[in-house]
Amino acid sequence: MQNLTSLFSRIISNAETHAKFLNTLSFMENVGARKISKFEPKVDVGLMVLKHAAEEHRHAFYLKKQITKLVEVGFETYQDEFLLP
Secondary structure, eight states: OHHHHHHHHHHHTSHHHHHHHHHHHHHHHHHHHHHHHHHSOSSOOOHHHHHHHHHHHHHHHHHHHHHTTTOSSOOSSOOGGGSOO
């Protein structure tokens, strides 16, 4: 637990690293939403599947929005330079 606390402290101590971390999480949420949509049936789509995909997109949006509180420009895309390695 101490290592995880130390890791998060290091991440949030630098605005650019923090933004990359949030952008990486946003990217993963967006990928999840896209995968859900890609593999859902063409006709028989229930509310739970739609809700799950919508929540993943909402998470991606929320994380992206939080980045604007850390840096003024950049991080608009998921290009490698804006993600953690």
